[in-house]
Amino acid sequence: MRAVVISQYGVPPVVTDVPRPEPADGAVVLKVEATGLCRSDWHGWMGHDPDIVLPHVPGHELAGTIAAVGAGVSGWQVGDRVTTPFICACGSCEQCSEGNQQVCPRQEQPGFTYWGSFAEYVAVPYASVNLVRxxxxxxxxxxxxxxxxxxxxxxxxRQVGRVAAGERVVIFGCGGVGLSAVMIAAALGARVIAVDTNPAALKLAREYGAADTLQASPDTVQEIRDLTGGGAHVTMDALGSNDIVQQSLLALRPRGRHLQVGLLPSGVQLDVGRLIGQELEWLGSHGMPAHAYPEMLHLVAQGNLNPSVLITRTIPLDETPAALAALSHGTPAGLTIIHPPA
Incomplete structure (x- = not known):
């Protein structure tokens, strides 16, 4: 099969022929119909993820049809249309038993712990736990x-940040994660402020529900406090930046909640005194388990959420190496979707 292969960190990968995966017991192999290009893929390419072993095929956002079914898999057959969370949980540990598959200690991740979806085919382990029809x-x-x-x-x-109607929510970074968060928070009835350096991204944020948009500047925190009457109820770092973390915490009102979703490979400095004195919450959030998808899919089906509008670019597999390398110069507005060869 054709796949994007990383041989050296930070060096543009190549599209080449590699062996097609075979389904292990309990797993399936998907024919990849579409896969997303994410900043997490860039972090992996740069060598920020210790789970990656070179040579490596990235890619963790995927949808396709089942091409092969391993022994012990029931309820699924060749031809089924499916997707999967990027965290493939084991389904049998304590966390999985409690419904917290997104923090499964035995999790596998396509594009990180094993070869991913920048390819014509990709394996999905623990299929009974992780496939979503x-x-x-x-x-x-x-x-x-x-x-x-x-x-x-x-x-x-919705679940970790507990955003409620009428709350003031600030989203820092309007790439795919940030724009998704803008749309979701607005659909829940929050008043959303979007912050970014890219005017095109801010334009999309307004289209997707942001009540206010701010071009990032040294005055951003004060502008947020003015717009929110003293500070936001919730802030979210959707990019991953020490500077954004500091702004996010300063922009919160007392007892506010900060959501950290963007990765911070270089670490972060926290004003713990402010966290304590203002009783702020620092909340990490890592993916979503397959069993939680029905609520989201229902809102999509009802028209309350329209994630399709977030897709701003589609590219063939051959253009993926250049698109991955371009993330070194910034995150483009919206989502980029890759189409492997038919």
């Missing part, structure tokens, strides 16, 4: 966009 009217492109950024934002905003 797609509605017939949901496109593969839209479904691929759900698997990491949209699902991560949905759980972060």
């Amino acid at each position: 797609l509605p017939d009217d949901l496109s593969f492109d839209t479904a691929a966009g759900l698997g990491c950024r949209f699902a991560t934002s949905f759980r972060a905003i």
Whole structure:
């Protein structure tokens, strides 16, 4: 099969022929119909993820059809249209038993712990726990966009951040995660402020429900405090930046909640005194388990959420190496979806 292969960190990968995966016991192999290009893929390419062993095929946001079924898998057959969370949980540990598959200690992640979806085919382990059946009217492109950024934002905003109607919510960074969060928070009735350096991203944020947008500047915190009457109820770092973390915490009102979704490979400095004195909450959020997808899919089916509009670019597999390398210069607005060869 054709796949994007990383041989050296930070060196553009190549598209080449590699062996097609075979389904292990309890696993399936999918024919990849669509896969998303995410900043997490860039972190992996740069060598920020210790789970990656070179040579490596990235890609963790995916949708496709089942091409092969391993022994012990029931309820699924060749041809089924499916997606999967980027965290493939084991299904049998203590965390999985409690419904917290997103923090399974034995989790596998396509594109990180094993070869991923920047390819014609990809394996999905622990299939009975991790496959999500797609509605017939949901496109593969839209479904691929759900698997990491949209699902991560949905759980972060709705379940971890507990965003409620009428609250002031500030989203820092309007790439795929951030724009998804804008749409979801607005759909829940929050008043959303979007912050970014990119005017095109801010334009999309307004289209997706942001009541206010701010071009990032040294005055951002004061502008937020003015717009929110003293500070936001919830802030979210959707990019991953020490500077954004500091601004996010300063922009909160007392007893406010900060959501950290963007990765921070270089670490972060926290004003713990402010966390204590203002009784702020620092909340990490990491993906969403397959069993939680039905609520999100129902809202999509009802038209309350429209993740398809977040897709701003589709590219063939051959253009993926250049698109991955371009993330070194910034995150483009919206979602980029990759189409492997038919």
